[in-house]
Amino acid sequence: MTLAAAPVPRRQRAIPFFNFWNVVFALCLVMIAVLLIAPLSEVFVVGFVDPETGGYTLANYATVLSHPYYLGALGNTMLVGVGGMAGACLIGVPLAYFVARFQVKARSLISTVAVLALVSPPFIGAYSWILVLGNNGWVTKPLRELGLAVPSIYGTPGIILVFTLKFFPFVYLMTESALRSINRSFEEAAANLGCSPTARFFRVTLPLVFPAVSSGAILAFVLSIADFGTPAIIGRNFRTLSTIAYNQYTAEMGGTPSIAVAISMLMIVISMAAVFLQRYFLSKRRYAGALTNLPEQKPLSGLFGVLVHAFCYLVVLLAALPMIVVFYTSxxxxxxxxxxxxxxxxxxxxxxxxxxxxxxxxxxxxxxxxxxxxxxxxxxxxxxxxxxxxxxxxxxxxxxxxxxxxxxxxxxxxxxxxxxxxxxxxxxxxxxxxxxxxxxxxxxxxxxxxxxxxxxxxxxxxxxxxxxxxxxxxxxxxxxxxxxxxxxxxxxxxxxxxxxxxxxxxxxxxxxxxxxxxxxxxxxxxxxxxxxxxxxxxxxxxxxxxxxxxxxxxxxxxxxx
The missing domain is CATH 1.10.3720.10 (MetI-like)
Incomplete structure (x- = not known):
């Protein structure tokens, strides 16, 4: 005879739902709702509020997307974002390739300086470059006394320079790790088919590490457009969305900061669009491979070895320069x-x-x-x-x-x-x-x-x-x-x-x-x-x-x- 299981009282069935981890889960969701979703929702809603009537309107976004002042800031933001991202890739990818594939001396120093540059705030780099290349900078002043013209650190070139040297470690660290993990059989097959080293890099190696390169590039782009301190310090009349949002918010203090919020939402849209664009490209093809037959580091010699070491050490020097300048000035x-x-x-x-x-x-x-x-x-x-x-x-x-x-x-x-x-x-x-x-x-x-x-x-x-x-x-x-x-x-x-x-x-x-x-x-x-x-x-x-x-x-x- 089969004994039927006794029905569990309703109260006993409900108790497991209120176990420790469910309570912790609920508290985490509440915390996220209060500290993340609520502030961002407030930003979203206020962007549609008419500061004069209190009613809802699209006029704030229409103003931001049509007025030359805000459109100019949008263009500037995209310019320094793309410029910082491109500069980070132009430095980070070659540096990663050289360190991963060749026996570069002082590799630990290169990685350490890259990490230190990564964790230092961007505005310190901006301030340091003012001391070096500002109107009375250590380099600018003596060169001008010799009659040599020096490009100004202020404005677009200076901002892109700071972003490049600040954010290239993202690209370098991610790409260097990926380069060490790919199967070298792909490159060897391309070489056997007569592909030159340069063509092999662009057609085989770079596509294989594209997820890592693109992840570092997206981080550089998002952080560049979000940064406030660098354009505020060395931008002068060069305005970005972050500086405009700050100035607009302080100007609207006491009232409804609708324009500042509309600008803020535009920044979020740009950042999210960049992330989704990267995911779209990554979803188009498969990048995974077996972690076997890993590449070996080759020794360096001759002129090529000198040039590789010179490039690596120059990058290290430029990345460390803000820290050196700050300490010396202090x-x-x-x-x-x-x-x-x-x-x-x-x-x-x-x-x-x-x-x-x-x-x-x-x-x-x-x-x-x-x-x-x-x-x-x-x-x-x-x-x-x-x-x-x-x-x-x-x-x-x-x-x-x-x-x-x-x-x-x-x-x-x-x-x-x-x-x-x-x-x-x-x-x-x-x-x-x-x-x-x-x-x-x-x-x-x-x-x-x-x-x-x-x-x-x-x-x-x-x-x-x-x-x-x-x-x-x-x-x-x-x-x-x-x-x-x-x-x-x-x-x-x-x-x-x-x-x-x-x-x-x-x-x-x-x-x-x-x-x-x-x-x-x-x-x-x-x-x-x-x-x-x-x-x-x-x-x-x-x-x-x-x-x-x-x-x-x-x-x-x-x-x-």
Whole structure:
């Protein structure tokens, strides 16, 4: 006789739905809704509001898409975006090819400098090049005394130069890793058919690594059009959408910032269009291959070897130049804003005496945001990796949004969302911490998700089978194994958090100013010594984090991309 299973009471069937991970999942969705979807929705809605009548209209977008002033800014944005992307590819791809395929001396130095250039804020590069090629720069002034004309660093050429040297590491690091992983049989077959080395590179090798090259290029493009500090510092009369959005928002302060929001939405559309365009091209053909018969590095000799090393070291020098200039300038003695010509620590003394709160704010806000990121990303990574549902996939996709949303846009969204009771955060430290937290959360999630995918679920399943609750099994068994990935994510989050400018510039007050904000204002005021000292503190802090990541990561350079 077969015994029928007793029906489970309705209350008992409902209980599993409210388990620990479902509650965590719900809290994560609420957090994303409040800190990401709500601000961006506010930005979207306000773009259709008539600032005079309060009604809905398309006039704001019509103005932005028809007025020569805004169209000029749109054209400038695309120009520096494409220029920065092209420059990054022109430097990054050859450098990656030489380092991956030949025995280039000091390869570790090249990769280290590339990573340091990647984590340093773009506005520091802009400020450094002013010191070198500005009207009274170290190079400009003596050459002009000799009667030689020097191109101005201000405007389009300077912005593209800064973006090129700032973002080429994305292309270099991704492409170099891909070049080491392709099957060399394809290139050998092309060579046997009489294909020249140059033709072989463009027809065989480059198409095989196109996903990596295009990913680095898209990152360079999106970050170039989103950057505020560089065009604001060396653009002069050259306006981009990010600087226009900032200026328009501050001009509309007290009213409805409809035009600033319309400009912000246009920036988001451009960024998303670039990402989807790349995915469209990648979907057209298959790029995967077996990781066998990997390429070998060839020795260098003769004139070709000299030229390859010269190119690699020149790129390293140009990438490191902003850091060298900043440090050197910081140890020059000053009398107020004027350099005396001697060495000294006057600038650091000014930071210690006049701006201790600015330095303290930067570290306090960054550490608070990183603490939140570390805890949150650990739980989110478990949901994304272990609970593969359409909702977890949606959560993972939403966490890609902060990558493509410019900081100015996010700042406007926060200012519009959290400016009224019961959640009025304007002028507080909390709004700075929250905007940095949501913008840098993806770094922590990507790092922790990566290491969690390498941990077999059977480890925690064994703990559960021995009677441990799922939450306790995760915290006591899985999390300790994840520590290296968690620390790497925290370090990457800290680097980007302490260097954040674009999203905090619209939200700070005198009491919540940070080092990037003060560097920006000091450069505009001609206080180059003070800016150099603060920049050096930022670079040293970032360098320490890079060192920690290098020590904890097996794939050191890959951890940053």
């Amino acid at each position: 140890i020059l003695a000053t009398s107020g804003p004027v350099f005396t010509g001697a060495f000294g620590l006057t600038s650091y003394a000014r930071v210690w005496n006049e701006l201790p709160n600015v330095v303290g704010n930067s570290f306090a806000f960054a550490l608070a945001a990183v603490a939140m990121i570390t805890v949150t990303s650990t739980f989110i990574s478990y949901i994304v990796v272990r609970r593969e549902t359409w909702l977890s996939g949606l959560l993972d996709s939403l966490l890609m949004v902060p990558y493509v949303v410019p900081g100015v846009v996010m700042a406007i969204g926060f200012a519009l969302t959290f400016n009224r009771p019961p959640v009025d955060l304007i002028g507080t430290a909390l709004i700075i911490i929250l905007v940095v937290f949501i913008r840098r959360l993806p770094y922590g999630v990507r790092s922790t998700s990566s290491i969690l995918r390498q941990i077999k679920p059977s480890i925690e399943e064994a703990a559960v089978n021995l009677g441990a609750p799922p939450a306790l099994a995760f915290l006591k068994v899985t999390v300790p194994i994840m520590i290296p990935g968690i620390v790497v994510g925290a370090m990457m989050s800290f680097i980007t958090a302490i260097n954040e400018l674009s999203s905090t510039l619209l939200l700070y007050t005198g009491a919540t100013a940070t080092m990037p904000i003060k560097i920006y204002s000091a450069v505009l005021d001609g206080e180059f010594g003070l800016a150099a000292a603060l920049s050096t503190i930022l670079l040293v802090s970032s360098g320490i984090c890079v060192f920690i990541v290098f020590r904890l990561s097996e794939n050191r350079e890959g951890a940053f991309v």
